[in-house]
Amino acid sequence: MVSVPKELLQTVAEALARVPVDPGDLPAICDQLGAQLEGLAKLDDLDLLNVEPATVMLPPGEAPDGR
Amino acid sequence: MAADELTLLSIAEAGERLRRRTLSPVELTRAYLTRIRAEDAAARCYITVLQEQALASAATAEREIASGRYRGPLHGIPIALKDLVMTRGIRTTCGSRILKDWVPDADATVAARLAEAGAILLGKLNMHEFAYGPTGVNPHYGTPANPWGRDRMPGGSSSGSGAAVATGLCAGALGTDTGGSVRIPASLCGIVGLKPTYGRVSRAGVVPLAWSLDHIGPMTRTVTDTALLLQALAGHDPADPSTAAAAVPDYRRASDPDPRGLRVGVVREVFFERLHPDVRNAVEAAARSLEGLGIRTEEIRLPRIHHAGPATFAIITAESMAYHEPYLKTRASEYGADVRARLLTGQFVLATQYLKAQRARQVLRAEVDGALRAVDALLLPTTPIPAPRTDEREATVDGVREDVRAWLTRCTRPINLTGHPALSLPCGLTADGLPVGLQLVGRHFDEATLLRLGRAYEAVSPLRDRRPSPAT
Numbered sequence: 001m002v003s004v005p006k007e008l009l010q011t012v013a014e015a016l017a018r019v020p021v022d023p024g025d026l027p028a029i030c031d032q033l034g035a036q037l038e039g040l041a042k043l044d045d046l047d048l049l050n051v052e053p054a055t056v057m058l059p060p061g062e063a064p065d066g067r
Numbered sequence: 068m069a070a071d072e073l074t075l076l077s078i079a080e081a082g083e084r085l086r087r088r089t090l091s092p093v094e095l096t097r098a099y100l101t102r103i104r105a106e107d108a109a110a111r112c113y114i115t116v117l118q119e120q121a122l123a124s125a126a127t128a129e130r131e132i133a134s135g136r137y138r139g140p141l142h143g144i145p146i147a148l149k150d151l152v153m154t155r156g157i158r159t160t161c162g163s164r165i166l167k168d169w170v171p172d173a174d175a176t177v178a179a180r181l182a183e184a185g186a187i188l189l190g191k192l193n194m195h196e197f198a199y200g201p202t203g204v205n206p207h208y209g210t211p212a213n214p215w216g217r218d219r220m221p222g223g224s225s226s227g228s229g230a231a232v233a234t235g236l237c238a239g240a241l242g243t244d245t246g247g248s249v250r251i252p253a254s255l256c257g258i259v260g261l262k263p264t265y266g267r268v269s270r271a272g273v274v275p276l277a278w279s280l281d282h283i284g285p286m287t288r289t290v291t292d293t294a295l296l297l298q299a300l301a302g303h304d305p306a307d308p309s310t311a312a313a314a315v316p317d318y319r320r321a322s323d324p325d326p327r328g329l330r331v332g333v334v335r336e337v338f339f340e341r342l343h344p345d346v347r348n349a350v351e352a353a354a355r356s357l358e359g360l361g362i363r364t365e366e367i368r369l370p371r372i373h374h375a376g377p378a379t380f381a382i383i384t385a386e387s388m389a390y391h392e393p394y395l396k397t398r399a400s401e402y403g404a405d406v407r408a409r410l411l412t413g414q415f416v417l418a419t420q421y422l423k424a425q426r427a428r429q430v431l432r433a434e435v436d437g438a439l440r441a442v443d444a445l446l447l448p449t450t451p452i453p454a455p456r457t458d459e460r461e462a463t464v465d466g467v468r469e470d471v472r473a474w475l476t477r478c479t480r481p482i483n484l485t486g487h488p489a490l491s492l493p494c495g496l497t498a499d500g501l502p503v504g505l506q507l508v509g510r511h512f513d514e515a516t517l518l519r520l521g522r523a524y525e526a527v528s529p530l531r532d533r534r535p536s537p538a539t
Contacts, residue, residue: 009415017414019388019395028408033415035473039377043423046374046430053425054279054432 002037004030070098074235075534078292081238082140085132092132092143096125096187099145103189103236109217111209112231114150114160116190121145124187131185140295140319142185147237149225150191151198152178152283153272161274162194162224164207164401165394175272176304177241177283184299189237193227196406198243198276199387200224201251201475202455206403210457213256214535215501219454222255222475224248224276228286229256233535239287239296245276246383247449247479249284250491254449254504257493257530259521260286261293262479264511265486266311268297269304277386279425280379280483290492290521294318297514313512321515326523329516331357331507332367332442337375338478341465343452349495349503349529350448356527357446362520364446367438374427375481381416381424382484388413432485439487439510444520447478449491449504482508490517493530502530 006026013021021029073081073095084090100118107113128143148154151161153171160166174182182188193211195203203226204210211230213219221230225242229252232240242249244262253260261284268283275281285296301315333339333354339347354364388395391410399407438445452462455471462471482489487508494505505524509517525531 012415013411019392019411019414020399021411022399025404025408025411028405029412029415032409032412036377036380039374040381040420040423043374043378043420043427046371046427048423048426048430051426051429053422054428 002034004034004037006030070101071235073098074102076238077289078144078238078287078295079140079289082142082144082295085143086137088132092125092128092187093122095143096121096145096189099189099237106234107236109212110230110234110236111211112193112227112234112236113147113190114162114193114208114227115158117157117188121187121189128185128187138185141181141299143187144185144238145187145189146181147189147192147228147231147240148178149194149228149240149242151194151243151274152241153274154178154188154191157191159191159274161198162196162205162208165398167207171272173272176269176306177273177300180299186299192225192231192240195224195226195248196403197274197391198224198245198248199406199409201247201472203252204457213454215257216454216499218456219501220255220457222252222450222454225252225286229253229258229260232256232258232286232288239285239292242284242286243273243276244282244284244483245280246379246476246483249282249286250449250479250489250504250506251475253286253491255454255502257502257535258286258288259290259293259493260284260491261297261514261517262482262489263297263301263514264488266309267488267512267514268300269307269310271304271306275390277383279386280383282483290322290518290525291319293490294322294518311512316515318515318518322518322522324519325361326519327361328363329444329520330363330365330442331444331446331520332438333364333446334367334369334372334438336369337372337481338447341451341467342448343464343497345497346448346451346453346503350446350505353494353505353524354446357520357524360523360527362523365442367442367445369434369438371431371434372481375431375484376477378424378427378431379480379484381420382428384409384413385416385421428484431481435485435487435508443509443516445508447506447508449478449506450475451477453497453499453501453503478506487511488514488517490521492521492525493528494524495529496533
């Protein structure tokens with residue numbers, strides 16, 4: 001669990017994202033983000049340099065026998 | 068047959084009586100409406116009940132069947148829709164205060180397809196607000212009661228769908244599944260739920276949570292009923308470019324053959340870690356039951372699947388925030404606190420993290436594809452824990468305390484990321500009498516094999532013919 005400063009998120013929300021955040025919501029947001037940051041950093045372990053992102057939202061390859 | 072008993076018939080059983088005209092659509096619809104009137108104040112499954120419209124549709128179905136214009140096994144069957152499926156002229160709230168008065172001017176493709184098949188729409192079902200949560204707890208419309216324990220969560224986000232089907236307040240329902248929202252309530256409420264392959268069922272006219280993870284699926288009391296609903300729903304839709312042109316098989320027939328000789332892989336990583344002991348016992352027993360049916364089970368590895376959790380987090384938070392941003396800028400106070408906080412988290416996920424997650428997705432999809440070249444399906448629990456109490460925020464298993472939302476989604480979210488079809492079906496009860504869900508994951512567009520395995524297992528399941536007691 002990474003500790004995320006509430007003040008940092010408040011600044012990002014105001015200056016960059018421009019979506020206001022009620023200070024009362026910040027603890028829950030910090031917890032949710034903090035719980036995932038290590039896992040997000042570890043995505044680098046997958047050696048993604050040559051992987052195309054799945055940005056085109058089309059279905060995966062269809063089964064060859066038409067199922 | 069008493070009216071209450073009619074509401075517990077499977078779709079296949081009721082459909083056969085309707086076809087033979089030993090049961091009328093009006094009689095069946097009245098039975099459901101009577102039960103809804105008697106029980107839904109406490110069950111809180113419905114946001115909108117369409118009493119007059121349902122009876123009028125049933126009368127039309129009755130005339131059609133009587134005049135020889137029988138449409139098929141859903142003709143005259145009373146069903147209900149999760150309240151984010153757009154319905155023309157009928158309010159569609161998404162379980163929210165923000166859209167409490169929204170009346171769409173068009174039907175979602177899935178609503179239109181069910182109507183075309185002759186199904187009778189009983190109403191719109193309660194849900195976790197905007198489908199963003201696995202508990203089903205809703206601050207605006209109340210939380211549907213889990214019929215296996217009234218103080219227990221029904222699971223979400225398709226909470227009303229799961230509870231209504233299990234309680235007998237509709238014959239079948241549609242749910243949506245972005246991180247497990249069909250399978251989790253199916254597991255917690257002891258019914259069958261299918262998340263089809265990404266691209267198998269149109270999402271046109273269904274309010275999104277996260278575009279690249281959203282799926283729509285049937286929730287029913289039997290595997291055959293799931294096959295019947297899927298038959299009406301599946302197939303390409305020009306209004307949804309993500310739908311595939313893959314041929315749609317006859318699912319009922321495809322689920323018939325004896326599954327002897329099929330191979331099922333048991334995945335220990337992530338999915339069997341830190342399980343409630345009764346869940347572990349029930350799922351292990353289900354694997355043994357499959358072996359008893361002549362299905363070969365073997366251990367299979369997915370060594371990188373633990374990356375699915377954070378990858379799904381980045382995608383779902385970023386995509387849901389992008390959709391909700393206009394409302395969050397002007398009407399944030401109208402969201403429930405838990406959903407608002409989850410949505411706002413999305414503005415702190417970096418674009419690079421989102422894209423990294425979409426790249427990781429390709430790797431993990433290939434890993435699951437690889438496993439499914441060695442076996443016909445994967446076997447997992449649906450949820451690591453049974454239904455928590457409605458007011459529980461955290462749960463402890465093996466000394467590890469976590470948010471119940473993390474527990475409930477751990478085994479389902481990876482399969483939204485990879486897009487494979489996944490079927491949840493009941494496989495036992497805990498010592499407290501709560502249902503346990505077994506999850507089977509198949510190859511892309513091979514729902515038929517899951518239905519085939521599911522039907523065979525259902526016949527020997529310890530929950531076969533078990534119903535929740537109304538007084539529980």
